[in-house]
Amino acid sequence: MTIDRLLEGLRQRDPRAIGRAISLVENGDESAEIILSSLDENLVSQATILGITGPPGAGKSTLTNEIIAKLRHQEERIGIIAIDPSSPISGGAILGDRIRMMQHATDKDVVMRSMATRGRLGGLCATAGAAVRIMASCGCSTIIIETVGVGQSEMDIIRLADITILVMAPGLGDEIQAMKAGLLEVADILVVNKADCKGADILAMDLEAVTRKGSATPTQVCMTVATEGKGVTELLDRIDKLDSEHRDSGERQKRRRGAHNQEVLDWCLEILRPQLLDKIIKRKLSVLGDPRLKAKKILEEK
Amino acid sequence: MTIDRLLEGLRQRDPRAIGRAISLVENGDESAEIILSSLDENLVSQATILGITGPPGAGKSTLTNEIIAKLRHQEERIGIIAIDPSSPISGGAILGDRIRMMQHATDKDVVMRSMATRGRLGGLCATAGAAVRIMASCGCSTIIIETVGVGQSEMDIIRLADITILVMAPGLGDEIQAMKAGLLEVADILVVNKADCKGADILAMDLEAVTRKGSATPTQVCMTVATEGKGVTELLDRIDKLDSEHRDSGERQKRRRGAHNQEVLDWCLEILRPQLLDKIIKRKLSVLGDPRLKAKKILEEK
Numbered sequence: 001m002t003i004d005r006l007l008e009g010l011r012q013r014d015p016r017a018i019g020r021a022i023s024l025v026e027n028g029d030e031s032a033e034i035i036l037s038s039l040d041e042n043l044v045s046q047a048t049i050l051g052i053t054g055p056p057g058a059g060k061s062t063l064t065n066e067i068i069a070k071l072r073h074q075e076e077r078i079g080i081i082a083i084d085p086s087s088p089i090s091g092g093a094i095l096g097d098r099i100r101m102m103q104h105a106t107d108k109d110v111v112m113r114s115m116a117t118r119g120r121l122g123g124l125c126a127t128a129g130a131a132v133r134i135m136a137s138c139g140c141s142t143i144i145i146e147t148v149g150v151g152q153s154e155m156d157i158i159r160l161a162d163i164t165i166l167v168m169a170p171g172l173g174d175e176i177q178a179m180k181a182g183l184l185e186v187a188d189i190l191v192v193n194k195a196d197c198k199g200a201d202i203l204a205m206d207l208e209a210v211t212r213k214g215s216a217t218p219t220q221v222c223m224t225v226a227t228e229g230k231g232v233t234e235l236l237d238r239i240d241k242l243d244s245e246h247r248d249s250g251e252r253q254k255r256r257r258g259a260h261n262q263e264v265l266d267w268c269l270e271i272l273r274p275q276l277l278d279k280i281i282k283r284k285l286s287v288l289g290d291p292r293l294k295a296k297k298i299l300e301e302k
Numbered sequence: 303m304t305i306d307r308l309l310e311g312l313r314q315r316d317p318r319a320i321g322r323a324i325s326l327v328e329n330g331d332e333s334a335e336i337i338l339s340s341l342d343e344n345l346v347s348q349a350t351i352l353g354i355t356g357p358p359g360a361g362k363s364t365l366t367n368e369i370i371a372k373l374r375h376q377e378e379r380i381g382i383i384a385i386d387p388s389s390p391i392s393g394g395a396i397l398g399d400r401i402r403m404m405q406h407a408t409d410k411d412v413v414m415r416s417m418a419t420r421g422r423l424g425g426l427c428a429t430a431g432a433a434v435r436i437m438a439s440c441g442c443s444t445i446i447i448e449t450v451g452v453g454q455s456e457m458d459i460i461r462l463a464d465i466t467i468l469v470m471a472p473g474l475g476d477e478i479q480a481m482k483a484g485l486l487e488v489a490d491i492l493v494v495n496k497a498d499c500k501g502a503d504i505l506a507m508d509l510e511a512v513t514r515k516g517s518a519t520p521t522q523v524c525m526t527v528a529t530e531g532k533g534v535t536e537l538l539d540r541i542d543k544l545d546s547e548h549r550d551s552g553e554r555q556k557r558r559r560g561a562h563n564q565e566v567l568d569w570c571l572e573i574l575r576p577q578l579l580d581k582i583i584k585r586k587l588s589v590l591g592d593p594r595l596k597a598k599k600i601l602e603e604k
Contacts, residue, residue: 281563
């Protein structure tokens, strides 16, 4: 596909062109610059970016599926970016859960993209940010970023979202419950999924108690049973209401600015990383001695 | 504590001095350079660095505990670095599981350190690397890095290890099982823990089948019941044998070199990150437009 045909495809909002454009950016292709500077910034500004995070087993994918179904009834075009905590070497497998999203796979107004965390510390935030922009520019009025809420790079991605939803469920075990401490800090809306299971009420009370500390208005917890679609309409109302508030108060713009700065930083590091690694390898450094001092010397030379 | 007293404490191998030294490096204190260049490189070279990874609920901490107990019978001094997938903002909570390690808390020859992934993409690898060096220099002949095997920064840390053990268990659910694909690629030794539970044999056969692909010698799976100490001696024998092989074949040196280069790169990025972010914020960039292009411009100016 030539770049001109690709840009025409994006103007036509062709899902295949969207997929191709994201791949080119992901692979650091030269055309990335042309693609990213051809986008409709107005649509990017208007779109709502939802982050959905939570530990494994909480039912994120099922809930995401239900949210998609409800939004599609309102004739919205939707983008999904699913972050896989997968292989650092091969780019790895797609989570089994993701396959359930296939119920929307034949819907051309649901644009899906799976991204592996891959062999990089940085860069994922930059690439996911680019994917969000491309999807928004091609008419996706809501873009959902879904990620297992563990690991630093996954957390950084959530900062791209205008509104972040933390999905928890009862009975996930101690180690997983312990992860919530970090996740609570990035969440705007708390969901207890599998609300028909034992322990759901206690979990909700526990979450409310934690969020009440140091806050005048405790965060109200949404109860859902995603497998039956229960509570999803109420959750979407909450999202809408909060999104309006954030638009009015300037909170949304503030977050976008923070995310944009982070994306610029991420791209800077992404550009510098291979240059620096090349320099380091060429040095044939001894494995002895202080790596920090060696780093300083390499930077001073530049 | 003055720097001279701290260095004297390190020479005396005082656990409190070790803890203090790691904190100073972690906080980017000026004295980090003096500390890191005062270490006994010979001991750092000789120590064995073990990585223990696996999904939540597999029993990593219990197994680590058993390994510590067995090694302590051989009068080894041991260092533990536990990576918490916790808060990006506060530095966050310590996993409940870690508390079990307290059985060794009064043993001055078990040096423990918990590290949060914190609000940084890079830097964790650099800090964990420094902690390994400090512990080794203070007489720890084995250093264990324990991490939940999810997320890019966690994966990068595992590369600091000479030998990496992947701990799995039956019955952890689909989403967690799916994570193993990425983890298998970094694992030298596979452990099925909770081997007395239903599904353990099937999981072991499944793991062996996966590792057999593209390899002449399939990886043999170790079966353990960590809560009863079963299989731990056999696991330690496997570790010893593989470590000897790697020392003889040059594999160990090759890995150390790769890890060292990665550490130097990590420090480079850690030094550059705040400088770049400062520059970006001062620009008061518009949230519109291509972040990649803006990054390029900022780097060109330097």
